[in-house]
Amino acid sequence: MTVTTDDGVRLWASASGRGEPLVLCHGGPGLWDMFEDVAALLDDLATVIRWDQRGCGRSERCAGPWTTERFVADLDAVRRHFGPARMALLGHSWGAQLALAYALAHPERVxxxxxxxxxxxxxVTDWHPAYEERLLARLGEDPERLARWQELPKDDPERAVLQWSAEFEDRARAPEHAARMADPWFxxxxxxxxxxxAEVRHGWGTPELYAACRALDLPVLxxxxxxxIRPRSAVDSLERTLPRADRVTLPDAGHLPWVEDPKGFREAVATALR
Incomplete structure (x- = not known):
């Protein structure tokens, strides 16, 4: 189905399951919804709403603007389209940053x-060098794969699959998992x-952001x-700052924990939704 934003951009969206609304925010930026497995895991617990962000995936190609404020407004258009006054939000990677930004802007709607x-x-400078080092180390497990990744353009699907293969803890199955992420390719x-x-690099780590998070009176998991491969110590700052935060770390999973530990992921999210 199509959600139309207040400035007329058409966004792809989908809903499945039953119960209170749970809106998913995919990673990137610049990627598309890859939450089909998450929806299947959770659609007996909630009405799971998926969407492709502005200019990405199955949504209308447009000229932006590419700002968190604009994406927060787009997320609110998704909420209005499906009708709930309040919704649960689940964001992954960049989508976690977007979901947090929305909650800070509209806490009464979450x-x-x-x-x-x-x-x-x-x-970002506190964690990104360690991430880059770990990414290169994992790609370097196969020197030919690393060399191939370095020579391909950034928007090439083969390069993306090579890079995404570093995101999984199970190294034997990592290429298979990464290939699934690129099928279909948008x-x-x-x-x-x-x-x-660039906006996140300038906007994160400010006193204003810490103060806003300290004042966020919402349950956060x-x-x-x-x-x-992104150091988990990076998230300590958020856990320390939020007044109502719980945390679950799944020991056998990487950056997409629902892929490598679906049972543990479902149990954690089900507890939060209850």
């Missing part, structure tokens, strides 16, 4: 926030990715995979 594999609220919006990542 019942619960599930923050999956995000990177906290400290400056193309990476590199302009969106560049702009929003942080879900990590212990094998995520």
């Amino acid at each position: 019942s619960t926030l599930v923050y999956v594999a995000g990177t906290g609220i400290d400056p 193309g990476i919006n590199t302009e969106c990715n560049t702009a929003l990542n 942080i879900v990590d995979g212990a094998g995520d």
Whole structure:
């Protein structure tokens, strides 16, 4: 189905299951919804609402704007389209940052926030060098794969699959999991990715952000995979700051914990929704 934003951009969206609404915010920036497995895991617990962010995936190609404020407004258009006054939010990676930004802007419209594999609220420079080092180390397990990744353009599907293979703790199954992420392939919006990542680099780690998080009176569940190549210590800043945060770390999972530990992921989210 189609959700139309207040500035006329058409967003792809889908709903399944039954119960109170749970809206999912996918990662990226510049990617698309890859939550089909998550919806299947949770659709007996909630009405699961998926959507592709502005200019990405199955949503209308547009010229932006590529700002968190604009994406928060788009997420609110999704909420209005499906009707709930309040919704639970689950965001993954960049989508976790977006879901947090929405909750800070509209806390009265959020019942619960599930923050999956995000990177906290400290400056990006505190964790990104360690992430880059770990990414190269995992790709370097196969020198030919690393060399191939380095020579391909950033929006190439083969490069994406090679990079995504570093996201999984189970190294034997990592190529299979990464290939599933790219099927179907909708193309990476590199302009969106560049702009929003630059905004996060400038906006995270500010006193204003810490103060806003300290004042956020919402239940928040942080879900990590212990094998995520983004250092999990990055999320400590958020856990310390939020007044009502719980945290579950799944020991045998990487950056997409529902793929490698679906049972543990479902149990954690089910507890938060209850």
